[in-house]
Amino acid sequence: MVILRWTSTFFVIVAAFLQLIHFAYSESFIGVNYGQVADNLPPPSETAKLLQSTSIGKVRMYGADPAIIKALANTGIGIMVGTSNGDIPSLASDPNAAQQWINSNVLPFHPASNIILITVGNEVITSSDGNLMSQLLPAMQNLQNALNSASLGGKIKVSTVHSMAVLRQSEPPSSGMFHPQYIPTMKGMLGFLSSTGSPFAINPYPFFAYQGDPRPETLAFCLFQPNSGRFDSRTNINYMNMFDAQLDAIRSALNSIGFKGVEIVVAETGWPYKGDSNEVGPSVENAEAYNGNLIAHLRSMAGTPLMPNKSVDTYIFALYDEDLKPGAASERSFGLFKPDLTMTYDIGLSKSSQTPATPTTPVTPAPKSKATGWCVPKTGVSDAQLQANLDYACSQQGIDCGPIQPGGACYDPNTVASHAAYAMNLLYQKAGRNPWNCDFSQTATFTSNNPSYNGCTYPDGST
Template sequence: MEKRLLLLLPIFALFHPLPSATSQSVIGVNYGQVADNLPPLSVTVNLLQSTTISKLRIYGADAAVIQSFAGTSISLVIGVSNADVASLASDPNAAAGWAAANVFPYVNSSSISIVTVGNEALNSGDSSLASNLLPAMQNLLYALSASTSVSAVKVSTVHTMDVLSQSDPPSSGAFHPDLVDTLKGILGFLRDSGSPFMINPYPYFAYRSDPRPETLAFCLFQSNPGRLDAGSKLTYSNMFDAQVDAVRSAVNALGFPEVEIVVAETGWPYKGDPDEVGATVDNAKAFVGNLVAHLRSLVGTPLMPGRSVDTFLFALYDEDLKPGPTSERSFGLYRADQTMNYDAGLVKSSSTSNATASPPQSNTTQQSPPATPAGLTQPVGWCGPGATLQAEAGGGSLEPAVQCFSAVGSRGAGTLGRLLSYVALTMSITRL
């Protein structure tokens, strides 16, 4: 009897999984440095090591930052500035020099996982960046391939949601026609090199475009009726999943379903100007805390169930020198003195979920639309005319992107199969 109980433990574990490092490894943070009051790097390293954050993205290749994280378990995403893209594209030697200066010296000490070539280049307003982006990425990858010790370093670039022309419903996600040829080339490069497509979705800007209570609940992962995607017949419980799946649909539509998606930035400001609706401490705490819980659950999105996309929160600190409205200087998880602007459940010694934030809604397969609440004459699902999914947080631009839709998706159906396999295995062993 005791032997059989021991053999049944794996079955129990299927339904009562132990905490896993995998659930933590999906969470990263952006470290912007447009500020004059940031703490010493040694303090920042200690701060990050006190959290469950395992990845750090910087917007350049600051040697001091890279060296500071040597010997830690925190992996780094570093970047080639937009100003350097043209030179890397036109001259392979320039790419080789960049790699020699910014990657090779750290291969035995710091963990660099991705190099991003340019930041939001396709929506920068500089047409030359678009034509130079892919050649620069190709030259840099070739330069990195000169050393087998950095063969695991990926090369990618980061996009705003403005690369999409269509996103509602998520299953209809599509890129702007004038960007399709460029993005086909980039996606082919990412597929062949095993690198991710990196995107910056911000549910905050969707709510600003449609500041209804039901939209806020949808953006903050709070209780809501769910929003049906009539195309996929999946229902969405939160805006983040809808935005990510709109990108997934657009990438798939061009023929690249194998390319992984990484969220390079997302966040919510805790403070704003009087006309910046939704920028409050409570909302920022709810969004980030519930997003962290959602990512840790590994439930995934309706189109990508069973695993969470790697997601970099914006941002580690407030950046007091950033131009634009107050919200641009108010995305930090921490103040410069390392005190929290709010507790998002990221500290190792605290609970892994925010006690005051609503738990994220579980994704469940929906074969029919959710019931229309009393008093409404049309299905739930639209954020309102002219709403936008997001706009750039880093540069302060609030140009309309794509219409705000979102609908609670299906989870993977592999648990029963695994259970039956364990039962069969257990029965065969106990007969021995």
């Protein structure tokens, strides 16, 4: 009996240890959207294995498909489930309907399936159905009451998801404000979020901002690539990427109506890898740059200028293409993975120790290895471009450009080329040493020759 009890305890400890290993490899601030408007998706069980082979820590569903929720049981992956916009009237008018929704979509699965958030509808406030706006808060309250009655009120949050169109103004970020006609509804909803500790969920898409302003400098600003930035004279902050600017505009809007304590979650953001011939911006290169640099930015824990030193939970759109979606080709081309579970392009999400199982033959390519050596400017790059690279690198949080300041070990020779080389390599090494960290709008390259000289040491990843 003693041996049997010890054996049982041992297996419990081992199981707990294995779960800790999963949590160690996953990153809770990186999520993915799991849309299902498609007829070629792999089985949920295979998707669960795929997700466990990555550092993705959370999944957002647009509904509450029981097969998917069950498949994610005991994985530790956080699950965001949602009600449709069409569910809102009944949820708002009938507390029993809300209780039944919880009974059907939450209670049979929790806690084995780690449901963390219920979103009530999607982009309701800016939808064409004005009646839904007044019904949104009652629906959220009824679902919260149903959770409370099941003793889950402190464990599962209730929110809703907004488009950036809720803002009347977003530039500069410090002037961010909601449209006046939305503010009465916003205040009621934000009061609910504040009292329950629930997040404000938003869908920022730098891709759409670029489509509205398709200049090269706008593309670099949207893709986290070297650019001159956009200066906010009210805060003296020079924003270096659109993602931070959009989030801080939301932060400013929330603060302006008295809700500084409500946290923000990015429910959707992404970039299509393919589009119609008349669409501006979709390409594999741009999608890889946006999502890869976004993940590097999140992993840096730099945060945004108004929300520093933390990563906003961010759900990338999307896990798979949705081939039945209407509209432009880009709408069907956001998938990070193909239906056969291979990567559309590599943004450094895979765990090197695992590969996903597939229904057919496993063909997942190995993750791209970390690039080796040093990142330096290509020959022939203009001083103007080098200066832009230098300004960009030194503006990033955690990058110490002191050695190239007067008196620093790398100040001499005092040339733009020398200073840019040091700063570009430093950013590459600090950002994760991935190939896309040494791009700088295609003005950088790798070298195996150590560029260090005299007392000036260029980091190489080991220092």
